[in-house]
Amino acid sequence: MKHTPLMLLSFCVALLFAGCTSAQQDTKNDETQTSSIDWSAELSPEQYRILRQCGTEPPFTGEFWDHHERGVYQCAGCGSPLFSSQTKYESGSGWPSFFGALDSSNIRTRVDREHGMIRTELLCQSCGGHLGHLFNDGPAPDGLRYCINSVSLQFEHDSIASKEASPKGEQH
Numbered sequence: 001m002k003h004t005p006l007m008l009l010s011f012c013v014a015l016l017f018a019g020c021t022s023a024q025q026d027t028k029n030d031e032t033q034t035s036s037i038d039w040s041a042e043l044s045p046e047q048y049r050i051l052r053q054c055g056t057e058p059p060f061t062g063e064f065w066d067h068h069e070r071g072v073y074q075c076a077g078c079g080s081p082l083f084s085s086q087t088k089y090e091s092g093s094g095w096p097s098f099f100g101a102l103d104s105s106n107i108r109t110r111v112d113r114e115h116g117m118i119r120t121e122l123l124c125q126s127c128g129g130h131l132g133h134l135f136n137d138g139p140a141p142d143g144l145r146y147c148i149n150s151v152s153l154q155f156e157h158d159s160i161a162s163k164e165a166s167p168k169g170e171q172h
């Protein structure tokens with residue numbers, strides 16, 4: 001059986017963007033909140049690709065996969081607080097990983113059936129931005145792994161926590 005390069009390319013493009021078609025349809029209901037925002041102006045091209053087009057950054061390349069400061073990770077699209085550094089852990093995946101959300105009501109989930117897998121997609125409740133996926137191979141007791149793109153996050157340093165910690169040093 002012979003495939004033309006064009007056929008293969010079409011297939012790859014379909015794979016890349018298939019997941020996002022349904023996400024865009026799904027977020028239509030929230031347009032009242034977000035319709036005033038010109039995303040292409042608010043976001044960098046890479047942020048737009050991941051947050052709005054359900055892209056994924058390559059592992060071990062993002063800003064936060066190996067980031068260990070104390071603070072809060074917010075949605076890069078709207079600033080909504082999503083994760084605390086206290087629930088961040090080393091999953092070895094190459095993406096920032098958390099075993100819990102700061103406030104689960106700030107994160108929406110959706111079944112993602114693309115790429116021959118059934119996965120749970122994570123989206124920002126406020127702006128509908130694509131964050132990553134939720135897996136059940138995380139640490140005990142809940143076994144959750146929130147696998148998030150660095151590009152979907154921005155970091156707010158926790159100045160109070162670092163002031164408290166610095167005079168005594170790290171005592172764990």
Ligand SMILES: [Zn+2]
Binds near residue numbers: 125128
């Ligand atoms: Zn958001």
